[in-house]
Amino acid sequence: MKKIRTAVAVRDVRRERARGVDGWLAAERRLGEMMPRRVARIVLYEPRVLVCLARWVLRRHPGGTPGHFRYNREKKPLVIVFIALLVFESLGMHAVLLAIFGSRWWIWALFDLDVYAMLWAFGFYGSMVVLPHRITDTELRLRYAYLAEFVVPREAILSARPNRRPEAKPGRVIVDGDEATFCCGETTVTLELDPAVELSFRDKPVGPVGRLHMTADDPHAFVTALTDSARPRRSQAV
Numbered sequence: 045m046k047k048i049r050t051a052v053a054v055r056d057v058r059r060e061r062a063r064g065v066d067g068w069l070a071a072e073r074r075l076g077e078m079m080p081r082r083v084a085r086i087v088l089y090e091p092r093v094l095v096c097l098a099r100w101v102l103r104r105h106p107g108g109t110p111g112h113f114r115y116n117r118e119k120k121p122l123v124i125v126f127i128a129l130l131v132f133e134s135l136g137m138h139a140v141l142l143a144i145f146g147s148r149w150w151i152w153a154l155f156d157l158d159v160y161a162m163l164w165a166f167g168f169y170g171s172m173v174v175l176p177h178r179i180t181d182t183e184l185r186l187r188y189a190y191l192a193e194f195v196v197p198r199e200a201i202l203s204a205r206p207n208r209r210p211e212a213k214p215g216r217v218i219v220d221g222d223e224a225t226f227c228c229g230e231t232t233v234t235l236e237l238d239p240a241v242e243l244s245f246r247d248k249p250v251g252p253v254g255r256l257h258m259t260a261d262d263p264h265a266f267v268t269a270l271t272d273s274a275r276p277r278r279s280q281a282v
Contacts, residue, residue, distance in 0.1 A: 066193065068092055073247070081246075092190045093167035100170030111179045111269065115187070116172035117261040118229030123169045130165055134158035172228075177260060179269055184235075186226050186258055188215040194226045196256065200241035204270050206263035207234035217245040222254040231257035233266055
């Protein structure tokens, strides 16, 4: 019975991917039918981290290709310092423990846990590199590493402009009145939205939203790309 249920879930994920739905979101939806949705999201974190880490190491990511924009410049120094401290602390602590107690199983168990934590730290940084914001003809896909993704339909975007605002809580859509924030550090771009277009975050409705503040490393290039890619679509509509 479990095999049949798993096969059905895999088939449903493939169908959603064929319709253009993100594969991880489709998998989260199917797992969410078997367990609480938040638990399903956490279960998928580990394989997603490993995939992002592999893509980063193998340099299989969009990089600076058109339509892709990074947002991790402000967080990069903090993450690098954290990883360096984690590595030096782990090596130093285990060298001291080995010198005092000799080779014991629990020392190597602690070392394994530290290596696991380092993989997650590297995976987090790698996911910010391999999962940039993406602009397409139909949507604007905003990301915060592997932790969050917010899709804004192109028909909802009326205009965009560079605009710096203080940092809010990263990785969440924070709504205040008719304004929303989705950031990684301080926000650098403000989007004017059509409140009539429904938005959703993690399959939950957001809004109505008339303004969205977000983070992009190069706000001017981001706004230019967003504006230029909208011109053919709007001219055809006219």
